[in-house]
Structure formats: structure tokens, C-alpha cells
Amino acid sequence: MKKEVQDDLLWSYLDGNLAGAPKKELEEQLERNPQLQSRLNELKELDSFARTNLIISPSANFTQAVMLGIKSVRIKPRRSDWLLIIGVLFATLISTFYITDASWALDLKVPLDVFKPVANYLPSNDVNINEQIDFSLLSKGLLYLIVFLILLVFDRAILRPYFKNRQMNL
Amino acid sequence: MDQLKDEKIIEAILKGDVDRYNLLVERYKSYVYTIAFNILKSPSDAEEVAQDAFVKAYKNLAKFKKDSKFSTWLYRIAFNSALTAKRKLDRFTNVAFDNQLHSPADFQLSNNETADRRIFIAQAMEGLMEADRTALTLFYFDDLSLEEICVITEISLSSLKVRLHRARKRFAKQLQLILKDEALSL
Numbered sequence: 147m148k149k150e151v152q153d154d155l156l157w158s159y160l161d162g163n164l165a166g167a168p169k170k171e172l173e174e175q176l177e178r179n180p181q182l183q184s185r186l187n188e189l190k191e192l193d194s195f196a197r198t199n200l201i202i203s204p205s206a207n208f209t210q211a212v213m214l215g216i217k218s219v220r221i222k223p224r225r226s227d228w229l230l231i232i233g234v235l236f237a238t239l240i241s242t243f244y245i246t247d248a249s250w251a252l253d254l255k256v257p258l259d260v261f262k263p264v265a266n267y268l269p270s271n272d273v274n275i276n277e278q279i280d281f282s283l284l285s286k287g288l289l290y291l292i293v294f295l296i297l298l299v300f301d302r303a304i305l306r307p308y309f310k311n312r313q314m315n316l
Numbered sequence: 317m318d319q320l321k322d323e324k325i326i327e328a329i330l331k332g333d334v335d336r337y338n339l340l341v342e343r344y345k346s347y348v349y350t351i352a353f354n355i356l357k358s359p360s361d362a363e364e365v366a367q368d369a370f371v372k373a374y375k376n377l378a379k380f381k382k383d384s385k386f387s388t389w390l391y392r393i394a395f396n397s398a399l400t401a402k403r404k405l406d407r408f409t410n411v412a413f414d415n416q417l418h419s420p421a422d423f424q425l426s427n428n429e430t431a432d433r434r435i436f437i438a439q440a441m442e443g444l445m446e447a448d449r450t451a452l453t454l455f456y457f458d459d460l461s462l463e464e465i466c467v468i469t470e471i472s473l474s475s476l477k478v479r480l481h482r483a484r485k486r487f488a489k490q491l492q493l494i495l496k497d498e499a500l501s502l
Contacts, residue, residue: 157484163477192488196440199433200456204349204363209341212370216337219375306332 156186160193230302234295237288322386330378341370344387347457348394354453355398355446356405365401369394384467387459392468395450402446440490447471448483455480 158164159172176183320339328336348369353362373380373390380389441449447469454465466473
């Protein structure tokens with residue numbers, strides 16, 4: 147067997163990629179042929195030599211340099227933080243719209259033709275709705291929500307980083 | 317403390333215990349540095365890229381998905397950072413790094429014998445193509461499976477197997493020659 151082919155087979159055997167009849171055949175050859183067995187041992191040793199000596203250590207102050215590097219860096223906000231900010235903006239827009247006028251005038255004039263299938267059960271005249279609907283409760287609720295969200299953002303974006311930095315610099 | 321699982325350490329860091337990050341740096345610095353070194357072949361560039369990889373990983377720690385191992389994710393960052401750095405260096409310089417590779421002082425080693433061994437490894441690695449060198453380096457990291465190496469290097473399992481088979485054969489041949497020469501010169 148050519149040395150190149152033989153090595154190919156031995157590497158496959160070492161990697162566990164040989165199975166069935168070829169594996170059995172090679173194992174029988176290994177038992178019979180001490181030279182082949184010695185080549186297998188050689189490859190094993192080379193492999194183990196590489197495995198144990200491949201890893202290189204960086205300079206002694208590597209960790210210190212990384213830790214110094216990350217002190218000035220902030221962890222990028224999570225998606226939930228962005229959702230919070232978007233939520234605040236959205237709530238602000240909605241509330242600004244409603245707070246300007248806490249009541250809505252609802253003026254609907256519905257022609258009776260629309261309700262033909264149930265016409266017998268309805269009054270003979272067109273239906274007129276002219277009501278003032280009070281949205282003050284909703285606007286108040288949104289106002290409280292905004293205040294709560296603003297406090298939450300203030301806490302996460304300003305207070306916590308500030309006290310964390312103070313704690314680290316002590 | 318050093319035996320803490322990566323996930324626990326990451327959880328603590330995200331809660332604000334930033335100093336815990338040094339446990340992760342200590343645990344993986346040699347692996348990250350080795351990846352960078354095998355791509356860049358320059359100790360100073362490798363050190364810079366490895367540090368940069370750790371800072372990048374820290375910045376994006378909140379985005380780390382726990383469905384993969386932290387080490388795999390970190391090695392992938394290191395691998396990509398080293399490739400980017402290499403492309404930049406190749407564009408702007410034509411400096412040959414090979415001479416630096418043979419200096420024991422570059423390896424920050426504790427004794428001469430270990431230094432020699434690592435120089436032999438580096439010399440044997442030189443004969444390999446860059447992609448084969450990286451695949452082989454990752455293969456010799458104890459805790460990585462072939463599937464994880466595929467994730468880091470973004471190649472298919474079949475290509476990786478072919479690459480590893482070729483690289484190991486060539487590497488072993490080179491290493492054997494170097495070791496024989498050394499033995500003869502004694």
C-alpha cells in the first residue's frame with residue numbers, strides 16, 4: 147500500500163470515520179503489521195503534540211487591557227428598551243391628541259335605507275345621534291401612563307448608569 | 317468562582333456586575349488569541365484583534381442568544397474580526413510576517429521547551445492555507461464539535477471534513493519533518 151493512501155486510511159481511522167468492513171480489515175492489518183501499528187502510534191502522538199501545544203497565550207496584561215476597554219463602553223440596549231422608548235413616544239402622541247380636547251362630539255346621521263332588512267322594527271324617521279362623549283377618563287389614564295413611562299426611562303437611562311458609574315469609580 | 321458557568325456570569329454582567337467579565341476573558345483569552353494569531357501571523361496584531369473581539373462581545377452581550385455556547389459565539393466574533401483586520405492589513409501593507417513568527421519572545425512563554433514546541437507548531441502551520449489553518453486550529457480546541465466549527469467558519473460540514481483531513485495530513489507531515497530535523501541537530 148502506498149504511504150499516502152495508508153496515511154489517509156489511518157487518519158480516517160483515528161477520526162472515527164472508518165466503519166464496517168474497511169475498519170475491520172484495517173484492524174486486522176494493524177494486528178499483523180507492526181510497522182503499520184507504529185505509524186498509527188506516530189500519527190496519534192503528532193496529533194496529541196499539536197493539541198497540547200497549539201494554544202498560545204497572549205500578553206500578561208491582556209485581561210487588564212480588555213477590562214479597561216470595556217469600562218468606557220455601554221452594553222447596547224436590549225430590544226425591550228427600544229420597545230419602551232417607542233411606547234413612550236407613541237403614548238405621548240396619542241395623549242397629546244386626546245388631552246387637547248377631552249370630549250368628542252359625535253354627530254351621526256344614518257339614512258333608514260341602510261337598515262332595510264330590519265326596517266319594520268325601526269322608527270319611521272332617519273336615526274339621528276347627537277351626543278357628547280366624555281373621554282376625560284381615558285386622557286387622564288394616558289397621562290398617568292406617560293408619567294410612569296417617563297420615570298421608568300429616566301431610571302433606566304440616567305439614574306442606574308449614573309449610580310453604577312459612581313459605584314465603579316469608588 | 318472560576319467554575320461558574322458562562323450563562324451565570326453573563327446574567328450577572330447584564331445585571332450590572334461588569335467586573336465578572338474578566339472571568340470570561342481569563343477563560344477564553346488564549347483561544348481567542350490563538351484564532352487571531354493563526355489568521356494574522358503577527359503577535360501584536362493578534363493581541364489587538366483579540367482584545368477588540370472581547371470588547372465587541374461585551375457590547376453585544378445582551379444580544380447573545382443562549383441557544384448556542386458563549387465560546388462558539390465569541391470565537392465567531394474573533395474569527396470575523398481577524399479576517400476583517402487581515403483584509404485591511406493586506407490592502408495597506410505588504411509586510412511579510414514570517415520572520416516574527418520564529419521569535420520565542422513573541423509567544424510569552426514560561427520556559428524554553430514550551431517555546432520551542434510552539435515554534436515547531438507555528439512553523440508546521442505555515443505550510444497550510446489560511447482557511448485550513450483556521451479549521452485545524454479550531455479542531456484542536458477541546459470543547460468544539462465539528463458542527464460548532466461550521467457555525468464559526470460558515471462552511472458546510474462536508475467541506476470542513478475535507479479541509480480538516482487535508483490540513484491534518486499536511487500539518488503532521490510538516491511537523492514530523494521539523495521534529496526529525498530538531499532531533500538530528502541535537
